[in-house]
Amino acid sequence: MIQNVQILPRNEAYWQDNEWKKLLSTAIRDPNELLRLLELDIAELPYQLDKDQSFKTLVPLSFVERMQKTDPSDPLLLQVLPLSEESIRVSGYSNDPLGESTALAQTGMAGLLHKYQSRVLFMLATHCAVNCRYCFRREFPYQENRASKQDWHQLATYLKKNPQINEVIISGGDPLAVNDAYLVEFVAFIEQIPQIIRLRIHTRLPVVIPQRVTSKLLSLTKSRLQMVMVMHVNHPNEIDDKFTSAMHKLAQAGFTLLNQSTLLKGINDCPKILSELSEVLFSAKVTPYYLHMLDRVNGAAHFAVSNKDANVIYKQLQANLAGFLVPKLVQEKSGEPNKTLVDLTI
Numbered sequence: 001m002i003q004n005v006q007i008l009p010r011n012e013a014y015w016q017d018n019e020w021k022k023l024l025s026t027a028i029r030d031p032n033e034l035l036r037l038l039e040l041d042i043a044e045l046p047y048q049l050d051k052d053q054s055f056k057t058l059v060p061l062s063f064v065e066r067m068q069k070t071d072p073s074d075p076l077l078l079q080v081l082p083l084s085e086e087s088i089r090v091s092g093y094s095n096d097p098l099g100e101s102t103a104l105a106q107t108g109m110a111g112l113l114h115k116y117q118s119r120v121l122f123m124l125a126t127h128c129a130v131n132c133r134y135c136f137r138r139e140f141p142y143q144e145n146r147a148s149k150q151d152w153h154q155l156a157t158y159l160k161k162n163p164q165i166n167e168v169i170i171s172g173g174d175p176l177a178v179n180d181a182y183l184v185e186f187v188a189f190i191e192q193i194p195q196i197i198r199l200r201i202h203t204r205l206p207v208v209i210p211q212r213v214t215s216k217l218l219s220l221t222k223s224r225l226q227m228v229m230v231m232h233v234n235h236p237n238e239i240d241d242k243f244t245s246a247m248h249k250l251a252q253a254g255f256t257l258l259n260q261s262t263l264l265k266g267i268n269d270c271p272k273i274l275s276e277l278s279e280v281l282f283s284a285k286v287t288p289y290y291l292h293m294l295d296r297v298n299g300a301a302h303f304a305v306s307n308k309d310a311n312v313i314y315k316q317l318q319a320n321l322a323g324f325l326v327p328k329l330v331q332e333k334s335g336e337p338n339k340t341l342v343d344l345t346i
């Protein structure tokens, strides 16, 4: 006999807090479909698609909506479309440009990197909401580095053995690809470790799906930890009203908001575009923080901007903007104790 089970109605907040998952589940995974949505004819493209995609196409519709229809050179499209150039092997490029496998071996723990003295990076998630073609972790062996909840105690032991660490950075994959309940539990766990004063979240998820900013995510600022969220936005066209409104909510809740961009050929290698990016970010309460040189990962060489060109672009950016709107031009060098400022005298 069927029991008389009472089904509790789910309220508006429940649906709002879960809308991002629905948007993620409908993300585009086929480059031909993406081109079709943008009314682009594959036969008339000024480039060819990569047929051998080990790093799959993934882009949510909410990001596609910000692309310009019929423009094959749209800067958002080119960040996610797999081109044939990805198959070309270029000297100086590798699957692990930052030596992360060595750094992981040094901590001896799945998903834990300790590259810089006072902070560790913990990979909370092994997937993203968007697959960016220039990603330095595009070849990262996530399956071997899947840290489970059982590993958190090992993380706590590592932190206690290294009392100089005062900040935990969560990354991935995209750390906001995990459920809110998991995040809340992780923050509560870290909070119990007195030496940790700050939690930093590196994410692109609220950029591609602004609905990821849920009421539960906002509630993380009730923690005693200082909460910093670093967005990854590369082009002003990524910023729309939904993103801006999500950033306002995060700022109001108490998150410190920063942005890091990657300098990408054909996308944002222009002082005018980068100046506009800084201005719109700041209007959305996000401070421009880093402008990264490309990490030399296999498959991404066509995005590289030379140091010489980067210097010219950066000097113009400095001339265009108030000092607090100019991100630091940096590159990461494997084995260095911090990010390296790009030498502007070269």
Ligand code: SF4
Residues within 6 Å of the ligand: 127, 128, 129, 130, 131, 132, 135, 136, 137, 138, 172, 173, 174, 203, 204, 205, 232
């Ligand atoms: S969201 Fe970040 S980690 Fe994920 S593919 Fe893009 S750049 Fe890489």
